[in-house]
Amino acid sequence: MEFDPRDVVARKRDGVELSAGELRAFILGYASGEIPDYQAAAFLMAAYLNGLTAKETAEITTAMIDSGDTISLGRIRRPKVDKHSTGGVSDGVTLVFAPLAAALGLAVAKLSGRGRGHTGGTLDKLESIPGLRTDLSPEELERQVEEVGCAVASQSKDLVPADGALYALRDATATVASIPLIAASVMSKKLAVESDLILLDVKAGSGAFMKTARAAEELAMACVGLAEHRGRACRAAVTDMSQPLGSAIGNALDVAEAVMLLRGDERGRLRELTVAFAAEALEQLEERDSSAARAAAERSLDDGTAAERFARMIEAQGGDPRVLEDPWSVLPAAPVRVEVVARGEGFLAAVEGEELGRIAATLGAGRIKKGDPIDHAVGLEFRPKIGDRLEAGEPVATVHARDESAAEAASERVRRAVTITPDPATPPPLVFGWHGGRR
Amino acid sequence: MEFDPRDVVARKRDGVELSAGELRAFILGYASGEIPDYQAAAFLMAAYLNGLTAKETAEITTAMIDSGDTISLGRIRRPKVDKHSTGGVSDGVTLVFAPLAAALGLAVAKLSGRGRGHTGGTLDKLESIPGLRTDLSPEELERQVEEVGCAVASQSKDLVPADGALYALRDATATVASIPLIAASVMSKKLAVESDLILLDVKAGSGAFMKTARAAEELAMACVGLAEHRGRACRAAVTDMSQPLGSAIGNALDVAEAVMLLRGDERGRLRELTVAFAAEALEQLEERDSSAARAAAERSLDDGTAAERFARMIEAQGGDPRVLEDPWSVLPAAPVRVEVVARGEGFLAAVEGEELGRIAATLGAGRIKKGDPIDHAVGLEFRPKIGDRLEAGEPVATVHARDESAAEAASERVRRAVTITPDPATPPPLVFGWHGGRR
Numbered sequence: 106m107e108f109d110p111r112d113v114v115a116r117k118r119d120g121v122e123l124s125a126g127e128l129r130a131f132i133l134g135y136a137s138g139e140i141p142d143y144q145a146a147a148f149l150m151a152a153y154l155n156g157l158t159a160k161e162t163a164e165i166t167t168a169m170i171d172s173g174d175t176i177s178l179g180r181i182r183r184p185k186v187d188k189h190s191t192g193g194v195s196d197g198v199t200l201v202f203a204p205l206a207a208a209l210g211l212a213v214a215k216l217s218g219r220g221r222g223h224t225g226g227t228l229d230k231l232e233s234i235p236g237l238r239t240d241l242s243p244e245e246l247e248r249q250v251e252e253v254g255c256a257v258a259s260q261s262k263d264l265v266p267a268d269g270a271l272y273a274l275r276d277a278t279a280t281v282a283s284i285p286l287i288a289a290s291v292m293s294k295k296l297a298v299e300s301d302l303i304l305l306d307v308k309a310g311s312g313a314f315m316k317t318a319r320a321a322e323e324l325a326m327a328c329v330g331l332a333e334h335r336g337r338a339c340r341a342a343v344t345d346m347s348q349p350l351g352s353a354i355g356n357a358l359d360v361a362e363a364v365m366l367l368r369g370d371e372r373g374r375l376r377e378l379t380v381a382f383a384a385e386a387l388e389q390l391e392e393r394d395s396s397a398a399r400a401a402a403e404r405s406l407d408d409g410t411a412a413e414r415f416a417r418m419i420e421a422q423g424g425d426p427r428v429l430e431d432p433w434s435v436l437p438a439a440p441v442r443v444e445v446v447a448r449g450e451g452f453l454a455a456v457e458g459e460e461l462g463r464i465a466a467t468l469g470a471g472r473i474k475k476g477d478p479i480d481h482a483v484g485l486e487f488r489p490k491i492g493d494r495l496e497a498g499e500p501v502a503t504v505h506a507r508d509e510s511a512a513e514a515a516s517e518r519v520r521r522a523v524t525i526t527p528d529p530a531t532p533p534p535l536v537f538g539w540h541g542g543r544r
Numbered sequence: 545m546e547f548d549p550r551d552v553v554a555r556k557r558d559g560v561e562l563s564a565g566e567l568r569a570f571i572l573g574y575a576s577g578e579i580p581d582y583q584a585a586a587f588l589m590a591a592y593l594n595g596l597t598a599k600e601t602a603e604i605t606t607a608m609i610d611s612g613d614t615i616s617l618g619r620i621r622r623p624k625v626d627k628h629s630t631g632g633v634s635d636g637v638t639l640v641f642a643p644l645a646a647a648l649g650l651a652v653a654k655l656s657g658r659g660r661g662h663t664g665g666t667l668d669k670l671e672s673i674p675g676l677r678t679d680l681s682p683e684e685l686e687r688q689v690e691e692v693g694c695a696v697a698s699q700s701k702d703l704v705p706a707d708g709a710l711y712a713l714r715d716a717t718a719t720v721a722s723i724p725l726i727a728a729s730v731m732s733k734k735l736a737v738e739s740d741l742i743l744l745d746v747k748a749g750s751g752a753f754m755k756t757a758r759a760a761e762e763l764a765m766a767c768v769g770l771a772e773h774r775g776r777a778c779r780a781a782v783t784d785m786s787q788p789l790g791s792a793i794g795n796a797l798d799v800a801e802a803v804m805l806l807r808g809d810e811r812g813r814l815r816e817l818t819v820a821f822a823a824e825a826l827e828q829l830e831e832r833d834s835s836a837a838r839a840a841a842e843r844s845l846d847d848g849t850a851a852e853r854f855a856r857m858i859e860a861q862g863g864d865p866r867v868l869e870d871p872w873s874v875l876p877a878a879p880v881r882v883e884v885v886a887r888g889e890g891f892l893a894a895v896e897g898e899e900l901g902r903i904a905a906t907l908g909a910g911r912i913k914k915g916d917p918i919d920h921a922v923g924l925e926f927r928p929k930i931g932d933r934l935e936a937g938e939p940v941a942t943v944h945a946r947d948e949s950a951a952e953a954a955s956e957r958v959r960r961a962v963t964i965t966p967d968p969a970t971p972p973p974l975v976f977g978w979h980g981g982r983r
Contacts, residue, residue, distance in 0.1 A: 115718035118592065143585035147717035150589035153557065278586035279554035 110134060112143045125164045132168035136267035142274055149271075149280040157285035162327065163334040165285075169293035172267035176214075177300045181251050182391040183212040187300040188382060189291060191324070192224035194312035194462040195487070197347035199227045199257065200363035201379045201406075204414035206386055207254025208405040214250045216260040216298060220471045220479070223312070224464025225359065228259055229471075233357035233436055235482030237424030253417045265293045283302050284320070288327035296335050302389050303332055303339040304382055309537060310347030312458020318343055318537045329541040340385055343537040344378060348456040348491050351375035355470040355484015357436035358505060364432045369407040369413050374490065374535050376406065381536060385417040437482040439505035443512040445519045447495040454491065454530040457522040461487055464518045468506055483507055485519065492532035495525055549573060549583045556590040558624060563701035564603045571607035575706035581713055582835060588710075596724035601766065602726075602773040607747055609733035611706035615653075615682050615737045620690050622651040623829040625923040626739040627821060630763070631663035633751035633901040634788035634926070638666045638696065638819045639802035640845075643853035644683040645825055646693025653689045655737060657701040659910045659918070662751070662901025664798065667698055668910075672796035672875055676863030692856045704732045723759070727766035735774050741828050742771055743821050748976060750787030751897020757976045768980040779824055781818060782976040787895040787930050790814035794909040794923015795877040797944060803871045808846040808855050813929065813974050815845065849960040876921040878944035880952040884958045886934040893930065893969040896961040903957045907945050915980055922946055924958065931971035934964060 113131045116123055123131075133146065134140035135341045157165070178185060186206055190196050203213040217239070220226035227241050241249065241258035249256040262269070267292050275281045295303045305328055305475040308314070309321035325341035332339030344350075351373070353362040364381065387398035405411045414428040428435040466473060469480030485502045489495060502519050506512035552570045555562055562570075570587065573579035598603070617624055625645055629635050642652040656678070659665035662706035667678050680688065680697035688695040701708070707729050714720045734742045744767055747753070766779035772779030783789075790812070792801040804810040805818065819841045826837035844850040855865040865873040905912060908919030925942040930935060941958050945951035 111716065111718045114589075118589065118718055141581070141716075143581040143713060144717055146582035146585040146588040147719060150553075150557065150586040151593065154590065154593045274582060277550065277580075278583055279550045279557055280586060 110140045112156055114144060114148045114151060117148055117155060118272055120155045122158050122534070123161055128161060129168040132165055132267055133172060136172035136270060140453045145271070145274055146278045149275055149278055149286070152286065153280045153283045159327070159330050162285040163331055166289045166293050166296065166331050167335075168269040169265050169271070169289060170297045173265050173297070174261070174262065174263040176246070178214055178246055178247055178250065178299045179215070181212050183210060183254065184302070185212045185214065185300040186302045186304060186386040186390060187295055187298060188213070188215065188304040189295055190306040191291065191308050192221065192314060193308040193346040193350060194224065194458045195351040195354045195359070195375070196225065196308070197230070197348075197351050197353065197359045197363050197375060198306060198379050198382065200230060200359065201366045201375075201411070202382050203255040203257055204367065204418055205379060205383045205402060205411040207414040207418070208410040209383060209401060210538065211386055211390060212250050213255040214246055214298065214300070215255070215257045216264070216294065217257050218260065221544040223358070223383055223471065224468060225354070225462070225471065227257060229479050229481070230356045231257055232360045233360055234419060234428050235435065237419060237422050239422065241422070249418075249421050252456055253421050254414055255418050256422070257418070260294065265297050268293055282314070284324050284327055285330070287314075287324055288331055292328050292331040295334065296337060301338065302386060303337060304385060305339065305341035306378075306382070307341055307343050308346035309535070310345055310458060311456065312349060312462060313346035322538070322540070325540040332541070334532040338389065340389060340539055340541040342381070342385075342539050345533045345535055345537070346458055348458055349461060349487050349535050350378065352486045352488050353484065354461055354465040354487060355505065356479060356481040357438070358484045358486060360428065360436060361432040364429055367406065367412040367429070368409070377535055380406070385539075439482040440506065440513045441506045441509055443504045443516050444500040445504060445516045447497060447499045447501050447503040447525060448520055449525050450495060450497040451525040451527045452530045453489045453493045453523060454526040455489070455524040456491065460518065460522040461485060464515050464522070467490060468504070468515055469513055480507060485515070487519070490532060492530050545645060546847065549579045553590060555585045556587055556594060556910055559594045560595050562600055567600060567603040568607040571706055572611060574663040575611035575709060576608045584710070584713055585717045587705040588714055588717055588725070591725065592719045592722045598766070598769050602770055603730055603864060604871045605728045605732050605735065605770050606774075608704050608706040608710070608728060609736045612704050612736070613700075613702040615685070615703065617686055617689065619686055620651050620653070620732065622649060622693065622982040623741070624653065624739040624924040625741045625825040625829060626737060627652070627654065627745070628734055629745040630730065630747050630803060631660065631753060632747040632789060633663065633897045634793045634798070634814070635664065635747070635785075636669070636790050636792065636798045636802050637816060637818050637821065639669060639798065640805045640814075640850070641821050641855055642694040642696055643806065644818060644822045644841060644844055644850040646853040646857070647849040648822060648826060648840060650825055650829060651689050652694040653685055653737065653739070654694070654696045655703070655733065656696050657699065662898045662905060662910065664795070664860055664901070664910065665791070666696060668918050668920070669798045670696055671796045672799055673858060673863035674821075675868050676858060676861050680861070688857075688860050692860050693853055694857050695861070696857070699733065699794055702916045704736050722755070723763050723766055726753075726763055727770055731767050731770040735771065735776060740777065741825060742776060744778065744780035745817070745821070746780055746782050747785035748782055749784055749897060749972070750895065751788060751901060754786035761977070761979070764979040771980070777828065779828060779978055779980040781978050783819070784972045784974055784976070785897055786972050787897055788900060788926050789817065791925045791927050792923065793900055793904040793926060795918060795920040796877070796942065797923045799867065799875060800871040802854075803868055806845065806868070807848070814978045816974055819845070824978075837924060858966065866905070878921040878946060878950055880904070880945045880951045882943045882945065882955050883939040884934060884941040884943060886938045886940050886964060887959055889934060889936040890964040890965050890966045892928050892932045892934055892942055892962060893965040894963040895926070897962040899957065900924060901963070903954050907943070907950055907954055911933045919946060926958070929971060931969050938958060
């Protein structure tokens with residue numbers, strides 16, 4: 106019997122569980138261009154509405170991985186940890202985590218993505234350092250990680266090519282927000298690269314794609330399940346994105362904030378979460394106990410060893426390592442800065458995180474549509490956290506803009522994105538919980 | 545706000561009722577090529593799974609009609625009746641109905657389709673008459689109907705172009721079997737042509753697309769609702785397709801059978817149903833009472849007036865009118881004929897109608913895939929009806945084939961497509977019921 110993609114679509118339409126062979130033929134057929142976009146679009150909508158079982162999701166993920174090359178990092182002797190965030194606002198964890206883990210004796214070969222919608226992307230942030238390259242070949246990546254302990258590079262087109270095609274199609278057909286399809290997309294890329302541990306940061310809240318902790322938990326468990334299916338170690342944290350994680354929402358601004366953290370000059374939720382991920386990696390890979398692992402991570406930030414790894418990584422990738430000593434001598438700064446002050450007094454009760462991300466994107470820090478250029482200099486700094494007491498007229502944010510009118514429009518939107526109440530507001534937890542089996 | 549087709553897809557995905565403006569923009573955007581196949585495919589699957597309300601279906605139908613030209617038949621003075629069947633096996637009603645209605649003083653400007661899957665198509669059947677043209681221009685169609693009373697022509701590409709595009713996409717994406725989408729497809733084509741009455745024959749049973757009377761009823765009511773929405777008179781009958789309606793399953797064979805009926809030489813269900821439709825048209829358009837209308841229709845078949853209209857129609861369209869006197873002097877005959885005999889004795893309890901249609905298509909009478917050529921000479925004659933008493937060895941069917949091996953394979957399949965039981969079997973009703981308001 107000849108394989109007819111319509112049968113696969115019809116069975117998913119009718120809620121039948123598809124076989125491994127059917128799903129594999131469908132995904133690989135789509136990746137190779139034999140199955141047209143419109144049949145895949147019908148399949149995606151049927152999968153969105155009727156769901157995919159854990160088994161189906163695993164088969165799709167495997168087929169996606171097999172649609173391209175995989176990266177083996179066999180020459181690297183240190184324990185390899187990979188880390189991925191589902192995307193948030195002021196989520197600079199990777200910039201700090203990679204050199205911090207390297208300083209702790211681990212290896213981080215991180216393939217990163219670009220900003221999407223209201224969320225920032227690690228590659229965009231790093232590229233605000235003049236001269237820095239992210240297009241490392243697999244050989245360059247492996248060599249740098251072996252020598253420095255860390256590298257952050259762009260994903261090559263040959264790694265999980267099915268994901269790029271499917272993501273673009275999902276984006277065009279209103280089928281992005283399907284948990285199994287998101288899990289397959291995230292995990293296919295992580296599973297295609299060799300590592301000893303995958304750490305996932307699944308964001309939940311107003312600044313994340315998953316608006317509730319419950320939805321984020323479901324995604325975290327789906328991802329962990331896919332790792333287990335491939336015999337890979339994976340731990341996933343559901344973390345708060347009801348407000349920006351750090352202060353910086355932009356690109357150069359995020360690098361400057363990462364430098365502050367790496368020099369031990371900044372406390373707060375961004376540092377806390379980065380330390381939590383580094384400690385988790387040590388616990389899993391080096392069998393350290395929880396408090397010793399955390400203390401080691403804190404120490405590496407405070408004693409300059411993480412910062413030193415960062416400088417070496419930047420230099421290895423062609424950037425100017427002086428960004429560590431004097432960020433603004435290297436990074437591009439925006440010509441216009443405007444302070445935004447609180448409209449009333451009281452407690453910061455809520456922040457529209459997605460709106461802050463969109464404001465930064467409108468300023469030029471992100472892409473309104475695919476392929477838009479990035480202005481690395483612009484963005485926002487938004488400093489208070491939920492629960493903080495604010496006085497009327499107190500500066501809460503700084504807008505970094507290309508011109509006065511953009512700055513003014515952004516300031517007004519920032520003012521409207523915060524809710525100040527007379528009653529004390531409770532800060533949300535930073536980490537809602539961890540998922541995935543310990544070793 | 546710019547129109548984004550993704551919003552329409554997302555709202556249908558979420559089960560929201562779409563506005564007239566959204567649906568119109570989406571359907572016309574697809575018909576004009578501005579909206580790509582993949583977005584339409586996602587929409588179709590969402591509509592298949594979440595359904596379409598009567599209001600949405602009406603808006604889609606209106607937009608489909610407005611995607612192309614409409615045909616006004618203003619010069620025709622006689623009452624105009626149009627007739628459509630949802631497709632069946634040995635469904636030669638149109639071939640007889642058009643000249644019969646013309647003989648009764650009505651006008652039939654019938655735009656017909658090709659065979660699809662296991663079902664035959666009136667155009668394919670008529671074209672087995674050498675020289676006969678079906679590509680009449682709107683002017684030719686109007687003139688012939690005014691002069692002869694009837695014409696059967698192919699639909700031009702400019703009539704409801706959205707339907708052709710959407711049907712092909714539905715076929716490729718497993719979204720054909722949606723009642724609102726079928727109703728919109730059927731009715732857009734009927735409503736785009738001026739008429740005083742639309743008669744629908746909605747087939748139900750093993751040889752039809754709707755396998756149950758209940759599903760066929762739902763489709764009939766959806767179609768009638770679309771006519772009402774446009775202020776058009778429409779009556780829809782749900783009729784039996786649990787067995788072939790007539791005996792002939794092919795093309796030339798169907799024309800020969802139609803000639804027998806038009807000469808008053810054949811009785812049975814095909815004649816009965818054709819008379820029922822002609823009588824319904826007279827009741828609706830000429831206010832005749834039921835029994836007088838039926839008697840008039842029977843008379844026209846028996847006194848040769850319907851036959852005479854058929855001959856004039858064939859001649860007007862370039863065919864040889866001698867087909868009426870001596871069909872096989874005009875029609876192509878198959879070189880091989882094989883009788884199929886009953887395997888046992890008893891009562892005919894069931895016939896796999898769809899399978900008989902597929903056997904005929906395999907012989908060459910239909911299209912296995914789009915664009916296949918038609919062999920007008922081949923096909924089947926299947927004579928007994930459910931409930932008939934059969935003796936072992938009694939001939940039940942004749943296979944008309946291009947060669948011996950095709951005939952043998954078809955004969956074996958025909959034998960397997962019938963169920964003979966020792967207990968008497970009850971014949972199914974011919975008409976399950978009529979839908980749609982009387983004038």
